[in-house]
Amino acid sequence: MLLASGVLLILSLHLITSGVHPGDLAARPQSAFLELISPIDGAFTHFSDGASAIGKDYLDLVHARDENVKLHEELTRVKADQARLAELEVENQHLSELLDLKDALGTNAVAANVIGSDAGGISRTLILASGTDEGLRAGMAVIANQGVVGKIIAVSPHASRVLLINDHNSALDGFDQRTRARGIVAGLVDDGVILKYADRSQDIKVDDTIVTSGLDGIFPRGLLVGTIQSVHREGPGLFLGVRITPAVDFRQLEQVMILTDPPPHLDDQAKD
Amino acid sequence: MRLILLFAVFAVLGLAIETAVPHLISFRALVPNLIIILAVDLGLRHHGVLPAIIAFTMGYATDALAGSHPGLNAFMMTMVFLVSYEISTRLMVANAFVGATVVFFGVIATALGTIAIANGFNALSDTGPLMPELTLEALISAIIAPIVFAMLATSKRLTGLKARAARE
Numbered sequence: 001m002l003l004a005s006g007v008l009l010i011l012s013l014h015l016i017t018s019g020v021h022p023g024d025l026a027a028r029p030q031s032a033f034l035e036l037i038s039p040i041d042g043a044f045t046h047f048s049d050g051a052s053a054i055g056k057d058y059l060d061l062v063h064a065r066d067e068n069v070k071l072h073e074e075l076t077r078v079k080a081d082q083a084r085l086a087e088l089e090v091e092n093q094h095l096s097e098l099l100d101l102k103d104a105l106g107t108n109a110v111a112a113n114v115i116g117s118d119a120g121g122i123s124r125t126l127i128l129a130s131g132t133d134e135g136l137r138a139g140m141a142v143i144a145n146q147g148v149v150g151k152i153i154a155v156s157p158h159a160s161r162v163l164l165i166n167d168h169n170s171a172l173d174g175f176d177q178r179t180r181a182r183g184i185v186a187g188l189v190d191d192g193v194i195l196k197y198a199d200r201s202q203d204i205k206v207d208d209t210i211v212t213s214g215l216d217g218i219f220p221r222g223l224l225v226g227t228i229q230s231v232h233r234e235g236p237g238l239f240l241g242v243r244i245t246p247a248v249d250f251r252q253l254e255q256v257m258i259l260t261d262p263p264p265h266l267d268d269q270a271k272d
Numbered sequence: 273m274r275l276i277l278l279f280a281v282f283a284v285l286g287l288a289i290e291t292a293v294p295h296l297i298s299f300r301a302l303v304p305n306l307i308i309i310l311a312v313d314l315g316l317r318h319h320g321v322l323p324a325i326i327a328f329t330m331g332y333a334t335d336a337l338a339g340s341h342p343g344l345n346a347f348m349m350t351m352v353f354l355v356s357y358e359i360s361t362r363l364m365v366a367n368a369f370v371g372a373t374v375v376f377f378g379v380i381a382t383a384l385g386t387i388a389i390a391n392g393f394n395a396l397s398d399t400g401p402l403m404p405e406l407t408l409e410a411l412i413s414a415i416i417a418p419i420v421f422a423m424l425a426t427s428k429r430l431t432g433l434k435a436r437a438a439r440e
Binding site for chain 2 (some may be wrong): 002011032114153169189
């Protein structure tokens with residue numbers, strides 16, 4: 001048993017160091033697991049929407065015991081319908097905002113529902129209810145109407161996973177819109193987001209806006225990342241300590257948009 | 273075969289809960305780490321090559337839904353299994369209290385190990401703000417663990433599997 005465990009540990013270390021790329025044999029079980037879990041997550045999300053509507057109805061009715069039972073049932077049904085309609089309206093609004101954003105960006109994009117979060121407590125990822133069947137591929141940019149969300153790291157036919165920009169393994173190229181100071185927007189272990197490698201001589205200030213530079217080949221130029229929360233100039237070193245408040249509240253995300261076209265080359269943009 | 277099926281069902285349910293519930297309640301720390309509880313149960317009560325492979329597979333399944341380094345959770349779950357096995361061979365009993373204690377430290381060690389392997393040991397110095405949330409998750413996992421162990425024991429009894437540790 002110890003020998004078998006040793007072999008398994010070496011195998012997992014090999015997977016960690018070599019990585020699993022789309023199309024690899026090792027990626028197939030991963031895709032299958034994602035495909036297996038996504039319908040259950042979708043059902044959970046659907047169930048929770050229904051449960052919250054029922055809970056709301058119950059609270060409304062708890063003090064009206066003397067009312068007719070039939071009226072109760074009627075009211076409950078109507079309120080449940082109302083809650084569902086309100087939910088549809090919110091979803092519709094989110095989708096139309098995403099559509100506006102898609103038109104503004106002038107690129108092909110796919111909207112997707114968020115159905116789950118990371119199974120571990122350390123990483124920051126989301127599970128989407130769309131996959132390769134909807135044209136999604138690993139490495140595509142994911143945005144919301146508030147700003148940048150992250151990029152796709154794994155896909156199965158009907159589901160995909162997004163690495164959020166506040167994950168400690170995430171990095172994208174960005175710059176300060178006011179000073180044009182460039183840096184790498186990276187996530188931290190503690191859930192925060194920083195601008196790494198920002199030159200000490202730059203006049204970066206709190207509340208400055210950080211946008212994508214388009215140089216990473218994933219995100220188009222000019223997408224909102226967030227605003228500067230704090231700037232630390234103390235201590236030695238070549239770079240500033242810049243902390244960013246992301247524009248997107250990742251815990252509230254319900255719908256996102258995936259940019260299916262690669263961002264245009266900056267040379268092409270300049271010619272246009 | 274029965275052991276594989278039993279743990280496959282529990283692992284799928286566990287992963288579904290771990291991915292769906294945090295998205296609904298917006299506070300990750302309240303969701304117990306159910307896969308670690310399963311790996312600890314395997315290590316404490318099932319010794320052999322097959323349980324080791326099951327622990328590895330549960331970790332690899334977790335990799336499909338957590339983090340960005342495939343193999344990391346597979347490594348961690350195999351380690352949790354091995355440590356649980358070692359503990360069960362040294363103690364006279366492997367009861368729910370022992371299991372819950374292993375789960376508590378397993379959750380914290382796994383999280384810190386994940387950070388250390390993915391980002392280097394220097395990243396551990398930045399984990400201070402993460403510790404209260406991590407400790408809460410470990411505590412909740414430890415509290416839930418006896419319930420999961422009892423559910424597993426009942427399921428094993430119903431399916432005719434041996435549910436006791438080797439030394440008990």
